[in-house]
Amino acid sequence: MASERELALAAKAWPFEEARKLVERYKAKAPAKGFVLLETGYGPSGLPHIGTFGEVVRTTMVRRAFERMSDIPTKLYAFSDDMDGLRKVPDNVPNKEMLREHLGRPLTAIPDPFGKYESFGHHNNAMLRGFLDSFGFQYEFQSSTEWYKSGRFDKALLEVLAHYDAIMEVMLPSLREERAQSYSPFLPISPSSGRVLQVPILAHDAKAGTITFKDEDGQTIELPVTGGRCKLQWKPDWAMRWHAIPVDYEMSGKDLIPSVELAGKICRILGSPPPEGFNYELFLDEQGKKISKSKGNGLSVEEWLTYAPPESLALFMYQKPRAAKRLYFDVIPRAVDDYLAFLEKFPAESPAQQLENPVWHIHNGKPPAAVPGLSFNILLNLASVCHAEDKAVLWGFISRYAPGVTPAKAPFLDKLAGYAIAYYRDFVKPTKKYRLPDAMERQALAELLAELDKLPADADAETLQNVVYEVGKRHPFPELRAWFKCLYEVLLGQDQGPRMGSFIALYGLGETKSLLKRALAGENLAA
Template sequence: MTMEDLIAAARVSKAWPFEEARKLLKRYPDGKPGNVPVLFETGYGPSGLPHIGTFQEVLRTTLVRRAYEAMIGARPEDGKTRLVAFSDDMDGLRKVPDNIANKAVLEANLGKPLTRIPDPFGTHRSFAHHNNARLVAFLDQFGFEYEFVSSSDQYNSGAFDDALRQVLRQNQAILDIMLPTLREERRKTYSPVLPVSPSSGVVLQVPVEVVDAEAGIVRFTDADGTVVEQSALGGMSKLQWKVDWAMRWYALGVDYEMCGKDLTDSVTQSGRIVQALGGRKPEGLIYELFLDANGEKISKSKGNGLTIEQWLTYGSQESLGFYIFPNPKSAKQLHAGVIPRAVDDYWQFRAALPTQALDKQLGNPAWHLLRANGGFDAAEAPGAGEQLPVTYGLLLNLVGVLGADASREQVWSYLGNYIPDADPARHPELDVLVGTALAYNRDFVAPTLSKRAPAANEAAALSALDQWLASASPDTSAEDLQTQVYEIGKREEFGFENLRDWFKALYQTLLGSDQGPRMGSFIALYGIANSRKLIAEALARA
């Protein structure tokens, strides 16, 4: 594949990252003026820790970034784009998080900028610095290419001062945009600018009068009743959220930023404000939020969601990216039950990649995920075209039969029946999945596992299968085993209406599950002798 081939295919691809990237191509038909990199941004509120929503927003933004690079014929190292992970750490702390042990430190500093509050964990300069460090470590864990930018650094250093002066100049225009959107009581105290109290250090929610926009001077009444006249520049103020977002777009020159559906109104108002400042609203995507297993919105207070730590306990990082990839505008249920299929589907798409035509590759989620952290030709990237020696579903069935106390060593010993070179060092990605399969079985399968007794016709069919296995060679191939399982299920004497009923009986009586793998593959993996023991146990229950 040549760069010219990629450019041509990317510009007509209907995969959603390319659809989003085309907005930027339309925005800058001849490139961004001054040959400045196109700027992508993601935002982070450091009053809490990074989570699965943080991951999906940075991942999706990265996918659009790489799609845009493909469209203009740029490689990541060419510097045609930038991704800024922006921490809103100048924000005043409004509420003490529930998961903090030393809450007294935060309670004593409510309302102050997050970077001016002591770290309750005692490891960093401030509460925000602690959480920012967690964000950076989090993003680095997944190999994202980004630049970290702190809101406090921008305010305190004066980097935002010119943009703040423009906010002061357009104070009334911003009020005209915002006041109609607020409740009557809120209008009385609303100001685009939130001054920092010189006496308490708290970010104040009080009416503010602009005294001198060019000098950056404002007037307000402090909490103690003192009328204060001071600069709004150099970290002496912060902007209201929607104004702050717009100012950031204006000051940094942000070209693309996506957000969740819950911020739809903020996008609208901030877009109008940035225009009032003389800037341009970024391109972007409003994505749907995650739902729980019952289709209800995930809530931190309810704890009804799945954390990224939980996903990585039961599945792989790549499978999480794969599950997140499809249509961002559709809500996705996020629970442990979706993980096994996501793992296997990812590997199926990854294995197919090198054999696909270029247009098909660009619609393959694995192409985008392999390119996310660099690389030109995803079809030739390390790992493209690889297949797992066993599916994750089959691995889960094996672990389920071995029981909740199964060990990694036991699993690998059984994998030796199926893989010529069954060595964790030779198959590191499979070894990761062995560990996640053991955890998934322990927490979700073993507690509910129940093998039912076979009906009379099912017992007869199982006996026939056992008799055939008794004379089969231990190294009989999975395909030959599968063929024999089919043949037994088709015999009229056993009375199965269709093969589906026969396989369901095998899953429920031998594995304790309503669904399962190709039985030929399972028997080859578990071993003929061990499989006959399963049949004997099932027949004993009849």
């Protein structure tokens, strides 16, 4: 029987495919630093967002896959570019006038507008760490300011200076002509104003380790590139970081492919291979347009977690990372039910199949027990038909359907009930619209009521589903889908719904018959 390592080395799931790049990278010997380093980058001028979550969770999946293939230790750095100059005042912060006075200064040199931390950069770094910690990610936080000011980047910065002309040859063709006239890889920090300056470099001296430029006050200044007195433009900075740390794996969005290529060339000039990695696709909104943080047309992590568990968001990030996906509220129920379905399949799968199951990657090979026979869609429709505002209402039905199951014994199911009510309240209830059945549909519904009258009160979901199915086949619907659509629209007031057999078993046979009677009498229109 194959070992877990052998199975992992043969697995086709994309995190294993990515991890094999790292196995190949170090098949001859382990890295000199003693561990494989994976990195995610973060621009702390704003708060963490859903893209931050996606990048960290995907990188973590690659890390865990690699750990099944190799004995080389791993680390994950969450690297904050907190020495960047503040370019504009964010919309969602207090004390905007104060921040406006500090435009251009490094984020860690600007007072915290919230008044809680020693700087605006420290505030947003704390938000990042709290965000990552809330999901239980294992990482080491790294600050660009600390690396620059402590001298940990000094050697690499001097190497950038020594290869100044070669790096300029890489960068200049990528720039607009006007930008190219004043471009330099180095951004000096003004001794007079403290701002990160985008100014022409008048001279550079690799031997002395200095650059010369004209400061904001008009003085010509010669400044060492070391000790946090300068920083690099972001593409050379990215490359320098890859070289200095050095980084073995980093993924990024498809929109950064040209930047990855430029940074890779600079990294090689500095004498290091660029990290492994891949470019993931970007998210789209409901209309298929690219999501923009400034436009606010996306879905935030907080919004997703109002209506669904974090595991469902992790699954959404796992699935087809190289395909553009629409990220809006309608995808949430499907993501939850897909997660539950994968969870249910896992115990019966072979070890090789389990490595291909997304829940292996979401839970690092140890997923929890499945929720007993209830989908999020069914809970959502139960909330809808009951007009439930409190999950205790749902538990009245759940406890009858699954005797012995309680909120205390099934805490995840209890959370799902709460999520279902929240989603029903905000997205289903405002759009519910019942209709009357036509003559043919009325006959089918009356026949379904008669058939349900023949069944015992404890009829199981499969029996109930077969009855619904057979009644639909006996009537001239153009297709069975139209029969189920009729049930959803007439009984639930919506155009989509659950598997009816499972729904009836949960809602109750007597309650379903009452629902049918009210619909046939036209009483649902008043609901």
